[in-house]
Amino acid sequence: MKIYKATDYKDMSRKAANIISAQVIMKPDCVLGLATGSTPIGTYQQLVEWYKKGDLDFSGVTTVNLDEYKGLPRTNDQSYYYFMHQNLFDRVNVNPESTHLPDGMEPDSEKECARYEELIHSLGGVDLQLLGLGHNGHIGFNEPGEVFEKETHCVNLQERTIEANKRFFASADEVPRQAYTMGIKTIMQAKKILVVVSGEDKADIVAKAFFGPVTPAVPASILQMHNDVTLVGDEAALSKIPQ
Ligand code: GLP
Numbered sequence: 001m002k003i004y005k006a007t008d009y010k011d012m013s014r015k016a017a018n019i020i021s022a023q024v025i026m027k028p029d030c031v032l033g034l035a036t037g038s039t040p041i042g043t044y045q046q047l048v049e050w051y052k053k054g055d056l057d058f059s060g061v062t063t064v065n066l067d068e069y070k071g072l073p074r075t076n077d078q079s080y081y082y083f084m085h086q087n088l089f090d091r092v093n094v095n096p097e098s099t100h101l102p103d104g105m106e107p108d109s110e111k112e113c114a115r116y117e118e119l120i121h122s123l124g125g126v127d128l129q130l131l132g133l134g135h136n137g138h139i140g141f142n143e144p145g146e147v148f149e150k151e152t153h154c155v156n157l158q159e160r161t162i163e164a165n166k167r168f169f170a171s172a173d174e175v176p177r178q179a180y181t182m183g184i185k186t187i188m189q190a191k192k193i194l195v196v197v198s199g200e201d202k203a204d205i206v207a208k209a210f211f212g213p214v215t216p217a218v219p220a221s222i223l224q225m226h227n228d229v230t231l232v233g234d235e236a237a238l239s240k241i242p243q
Contacts, residue, residue, distance in 0.1 A: 002230045009198050012234045013042030016196045023128040029060040033129030036080045039196050044087040051092045058094040065101040066140035067181035072104050102180035109154035117152040129190035136160050137209050137218035141181035148216045150185035192228045197237040207240040
C-alpha cells in the first residue's frame, strides 16, 4: 500500500485528483469507480478545474458509482445521482450515457443488484476505484458484519451511518434505511484503489482499517489484501497510523 500524507484537505484533494488525472491521461477510455460523501468533493472540484483549463478530457471515460440510496428519486438532492451530477458529471465532458449508478427507484433489489453487477462485468471491470471511509469502517455502503458481502447487494444502513448522514437531510427520519451498494468482491476486483480520508474523526478508523486485523467487522480492512491501494489522507486523518 502506498500512503501519501497531505498537509490539509485541499492538499489531499489535489493529490487524489492527480492520481485520477494520471489514470484518465494514461487510459482515456478507462472505467472510473466513483464515490460520494463529503471527502471526495474537493477531489471532484479539482478535476473540474483542470478540465476547464483544458488539461483533462473525460469524453472517453465510463464511470460506475459505488452505491445509491434505495427509494430516493434522482431528483432528490440527497440522491447520489444528484450528487454526482452536481459535483462532476454536469461540469465536465463525460458522456452522460457512460455514467452509471445503481437505480435507487428499482424496488426489486435482486433484479437491480444483478443488473448492476452484470453492467460492471460488461464494462470489463473498474480501472481505478475511488473510496471514502465511513466512521465504522464501511466502504460504499458495506456495513460491518459477520461476513464480507461479495457482490452488489441491498443493505440495511446501520444507526451510526444514518446518524452520520442525517446532516444532509432535514432530519434523521428522512434518511433512507436501505441502499444498493457494490459488494466487497466487486470493489476488490478493481485494478487500482484510491482511498481518501480527511479529519481527526477518521484517525481511529484509518489506523484500524489499514493496520489492524482483516475482519468483516471493519469492512475496509479487506483492502490490506489488495495489491494496488493508495491511501491519501490529511495529517489529522493519518495521525494514528504507525510511523
Ligand atoms: C457514505 C457513503 C460512503 C462514504 C462514507 C463517508 O455513507 N456511502 O461511500 O465513503 O459515507 O462519508 P464522508 O466522506 O462524508 O465521511
